[in-house]
């Protein structure tokens with residue numbers, strides 16, 4: 001029996017990538033694609049790449065219609081809209097992988113501060129599992145609700161978690177500098193994303209105010225066992241997809257450069273989608289893959305970590321499929337290699 005899959009927000013970029021991955025998955029059948037559009041557009045009209053490959057229409061679905069058609073739901077909706085819908089699916093017993101930020105932060109007050117709205121489903125925040133398999137694989141297996149991580153946080157947390165946990169890097173003064181391709185902002189047009197605005201230009205934005213900053217703080221604090229507040233600066237760069245993150249932190253006295261590299265290699269040995277590499281990686285070497293490549297070096301007493309991911313795969317839809325595979329007992333790499 002195949003697992004029946006619904007995808008909410010099927011018009012978006014992450015949904016398009018998710019459909020591409022799930023069409024390769026032998027254990028699933030996509031049965032429901034949602035939109036707010038009541039005209040029921042064919043999938044091939046919304047995403048021409050699927051013409052002749054998946055004959056479905058997008059529907060203005062209700063929680064009841066989704067529950068009738070699906071066992072598991074991937075919600076590719078924006079924050080707030082996602083939890084409002086997802087809460088009703090969870091009430092009906094479905095399992096959910098939520099791409100939005102709605103179930104990532106554990107404190108509803110922090111959510112309200114950073115997202116500017118009251119959390120639509122605050123009582124469930126304690127039950128969601130943060131969907132980073134490299135850190136929380138065992139909890140992902142049994143949960144009803146996975147909070148799929150943000151793309152920037154994935155790139156930052158995977159680079160820092162092993163070093164923080166081992167005490168190789170100081171918990172204070174961590175600086176995270178990230179660069180993302182334009183698809184990170186989604187498919188809905190915005191003035192700064194128009195081709196003449198962002199092509200041949202690089203821009204820092206939301207310095208000290210990006211919504212992924214409290215997510216990184218929360219996860220790194222949990223890993224380190226103490227409060228961490230990072231400085232996070234994202235940049236928009238003129239490419240379709242990919243994230244490169246460089247983090248800087250003070251090396252602890254008790255850890256040598258070799259120990260630091262060994263720690264990174266030990267932590268990720270056996271991980272199917274993290275590669276510790278011996279020269280600074282490029283976004284192109286992970287393009288179209290679920291890999292996160294990590295490079296570590298020392299400069300004047302500081303540890304510098306560089307990570308690269310494809311924001312739409314390891315930063316979103318690939319991670320979601322990896323989480324789904326763990327939840328349903330499939331080989332974790334199914335549809336991803």
Ligand SMILES: NC(=O)c1ccc[n+]([C@@H]2O[C@H](COP(=O)([O-])OP(=O)(O)OC[C@H]3O[C@@H](n4cnc5c(N)ncnc54)[C@H](OP(=O)(O)O)[C@@H]3O)[C@@H](O)[C@H]2O)c1
Nearest residue numbers: 009011012013014035036076077078099100184186187316
């Ligand atoms: N892009 C990335 O790299 C990335 C990475 C990690 C996580 N995420 C998260 O994943 C989710 C989907 O991202 P995306 O990049 O796929 O977004 P997107 O391209 O903007 O697509 C989201 C889709 O959701 C639908 N929708 C339903 N309710 C909506 C509402 N109230 N406002 C706007 N759209 C609404 C829209 O389709 P209709 O108009 O057809 O209803 C829209 O096409 C977001 O929560 C995002 O933060 C994105």
